[in-house]
Amino acid sequence: MIAAQPARSLGDLAAAFELAPAPGSPPGWQAVTVHGVRADNRRVTPGDLFAGHVGGHVHGARFAGAAVDAGAVAVLTDPAGLDLLGGPEQARGVPVLVAQDVPAVLGPLAAAVYGRPAETLRTFAVTGTNGKTTTAYMLEHALRALGRTTGLIGTVEVRVAGRGQPAALTTPQPADLQALLADMVGAGVQDLAMEVSSHALGLGRVDPVVFDVAGFTNLTQDHLDFHGTLEDYFAAKASLFTSARSRRGVVLVDDDWGRRLAQVCERERPGDVVTVSTTDADADWRAEPHDADWRAEPHDTDFRLVHRDGTTLRTSTGLPGRFNVANAALAAVMVLTSGVAPGDLEPALAAAGGLTPTVPGRMEELSTRPRVVVDFAHNPGALAQAVEALRPTTAGRLVLVFGATGSRDTAKRPEMAQVAVDGADRVIVTDDDPHDEPAEQIRAEVLAAARAHAPGADVREVADRAEAIRVAVLEADPADTVLVAGRGHETVQEISGVDHHLDDREEVRAALALRGGESAR
Numbered sequence: 415m416i417a418a419q420p421a422r423s424l425g426d427l428a429a430a431f432e433l434a435p436a437p438g439s440p441p442g443w444q445a446v447t448v449h450g451v452r453a454d455n456r457r458v459t460p461g462d463l464f465a466g467h468v469g470g471h472v473h474g475a476r477f478a479g480a481a482v483d484a485g486a487v488a489v490l491t492d493p494a495g496l497d498l499l500g501g502p503e504q505a506r507g508v509p510v511l512v513a514q515d516v517p518a519v520l521g522p523l524a525a526a527v528y529g530r531p532a533e534t535l536r537t538f539a540v541t542g543t544n545g546k547t548t549t550a551y552m553l554e555h556a557l558r559a560l561g562r563t564t565g566l567i568g569t570v571e572v573r574v575a576g577r578g579q580p581a582a583l584t585t586p587q588p589a590d591l592q593a594l595l596a597d598m599v600g601a602g603v604q605d606l607a608m609e610v611s612s613h614a615l616g617l618g619r620v621d622p623v624v625f626d627v628a629g630f631t632n633l634t635q636d637h638l639d640f641h642g643t644l645e646d647y648f649a650a651k652a653s654l655f656t657s658a659r660s661r662r663g664v665v666l667v668d669d670d671w672g673r674r675l676a677q678v679c680e681r682e683r684p685g686d687v688v689t690v691s692t693t694d695a696d697a698d699w700r701a702e703p704h705d706a707d708w709r710a711e712p713h714d715t716d717f718r719l720v721h722r723d724g725t726t727l728r729t730s731t732g733l734p735g736r737f738n739v740a741n742a743a744l745a746a747v748m749v750l751t752s753g754v755a756p757g758d759l760e761p762a763l764a765a766a767g768g769l770t771p772t773v774p775g776r777m778e779e780l781s782t783r784p785r786v787v788v789d790f791a792h793n794p795g796a797l798a799q800a801v802e803a804l805r806p807t808t809a810g811r812l813v814l815v816f817g818a819t820g821s822r823d824t825a826k827r828p829e830m831a832q833v834a835v836d837g838a839d840r841v842i843v844t845d846d847d848p849h850d851e852p853a854e855q856i857r858a859e860v861l862a863a864a865r866a867h868a869p870g871a872d873v874r875e876v877a878d879r880a881e882a883i884r885v886a887v888l889e890a891d892p893a894d895t896v897l898v899a900g901r902g903h904e905t906v907q908e909i910s911g912v913d914h915h916l917d918d919r920e921e922v923r924a925a926l927a928l929r930g931g932e933s934a935r
């Protein structure tokens with residue numbers, strides 16, 4: 415880890431964040447300096463402050479001893495954590511500081527320790543139910559095309575100046591985020607494109623970062639197990655567009671929630687937020703097909719962005735579906751909103767082949783005859799878009815392999831089932847990540863909803879996902895499209911707490927090999 419600024423003394427931190435030393439802290443504790451902050455003992459390196467706070471499963475203070483063994487030089491906890499520690503010996507004699515609400519103080523404290531790294535980066539944040547990952551990749555692609563050194567944070571991976579590693583969460587925990595941003599600054603990153611999930615916004619994970627440009631994709635039903643209602647879910651997303659969290663905003667107003675967000679922003683901070691749309695002629699920026707109409711081609715949609723004042727930028731995306739034009743338009747307008755001139759962005763994108771980054775597991779085409787596509791669609795909105803994107807360019811049947819996740823947001827199951835039978839010619843219902851719920855129960859719910867909605871539909875159950883993929887690929891005619899939806903880039907299927915290796919793309923390739931590998935990409 416490369417710190418962007420010198421380490422901070424505990425005395426300074428205690429004064430700045432109103433932290434009280436626990437009874438029994440060693441004399442001279444104020445002079446102890448910390449080089450980093452971690453809230454997970456497994457991520458502690460020597461010189462860190464370990465923050466042990468309450469969690470959904472366990473109190474982090476239980477891991478204070480292990481954190482000190484790993485090199486932590488101080489512990490931050492709350493009164494409940496202090497009780498758990500019982501005495502200074504549990505913290506192996508290092509200073510213990512107490513805050514009433516550790517999660518509330520963690521981001522700002524970590525930012526201070528790492529030298530407020532976000533302030534030396536140009537920062538772009540994307541939120542919305544669907545399209546965050548794709549838009550963040552498009553942003554990174556555009557920024558690189560402009561010659562910038564970039565960082566990327568999201569569901570699939572974290573990339574620091576081109577070096578990637580798998581991500582644990584879509585949006586990292588507060589201390590991990592600040593450490594990562596400091597790492598990026600140390601590696602010469604200039605621009606950051608990151609996904610900000612609604613969980614992260616609800617839990618204040620990105621605070622105190624004020625993003626230079628925030629972008630909104632769309633909102634459809636998801637994560638209601640966490641947010642309770644769509645209103646609360648919307649409120650969490652909308653908080654990214656307050657001045658506490660972003661300087662400028664770009665809102666895609668193709669759906670009602672986007673239009674509502676734009677209205678709120680216009681009322682609360684007029685002039686700071688611009689709108690973009692592929693459908694609404696009144697948006698500040700309109701994405702229009704380059705030809706008379708949107709072409710239903712499998713590859714490369716040319717489009718132009720036209721501002722109300724007539725300014726025009728022509729570009730393209732090779733990712734299929736109108737929704738990817740929307741993602742590309744959002745990414746391009748976010749870059750323009752950061753201060754890049756259209757006359758600079760247009761040639762840079764043209765030289766980079768348009769807004770066509772490789773996005774792992776997002777509409778990823780693995781063969782052409784039959785066309786087999788792996789996509790991450792795992793909620794009704796995304797599934798509808800993915801099916802709709804492939805339909806016009808499928809000469810034969812559209813075959814859909816999908817399942818629903820267990821243990822969370824069960825209300826989306828019947829909706830996904832309806833989308834499936836409405837949009838596909840053949841549906842194979844299989845397992846997704848059952849988590850702690852019996853897999854057969856999840857499949858039964860999906861199947862019942864599908865059959866109730868469309869009694870005559872071609873709907874089948876194949877429990878094992880690898881087998882379902884094999885069946886779909888082997889039965890497909892060359893003119894068919896097989897869409898394997900729900901897991902995208904994921905390589906681990908969790909069943910009752912046990913992780914099993916399962917990569918849809920590997921299974922598709924294995925099935926294609928059984929066909930003789932024709933047209934595999």
Ligand SMILES: CC(=O)N[C@H]1[C@@H](OP(=O)(O)OP(=O)(O)OC[C@H]2O[C@@H](n3ccc(=O)[nH]c3=O)[C@H](O)[C@@H]2O)O[C@H](CO)[C@@H](O)[C@@H]1O[C@H](C)C(=O)N[C@@H](C)C(=O)N[C@H](CCC(=O)O)C(=O)O
Nearest residue numbers: 453454455468469470471472474477583584585587611613
């Ligand atoms: C709701 C939520 O955000 N949960 C996260 C939270 O879990 P938790 O509160 O249950 O933590 P806990 O296990 O009780 O542990 C308490 C504390 O002890 C620490 N600990 C725990 C165990 C240990 O051995 N050592 C240790 O130090 C933990 O780091 C934590 O600070 O802290 C954990 C450690 O960082 C995270 O792994 C966990 O994310 C879980 C896996 C999760 O599923 N999160 C999802 C809901 C999430 O955040 N998803 C969004 C994207 C959603 C989407 O758009 O699809 C995301 O941004 O990723």
Ligand SMILES: Nc1ncnc2c1ncn2[C@@H]1O[C@H](COP(=O)(O)OP(=O)(O)OP(=O)(O)O)[C@@H](O)[C@H]1O
Nearest residue numbers: 543544545546547548569737789790791796799800
């Ligand atoms: N703008 C969009 N509108 C609707 N659906 C989309 C859009 N962009 C992508 N999708 C669909 O949503 C799926 C997830 O896309 P992506 O990974 O880019 O979004 P995400 O917001 O990062 O999702 P998640 O938070 O679940 O990781 C894609 O596989 C695609 O099916």
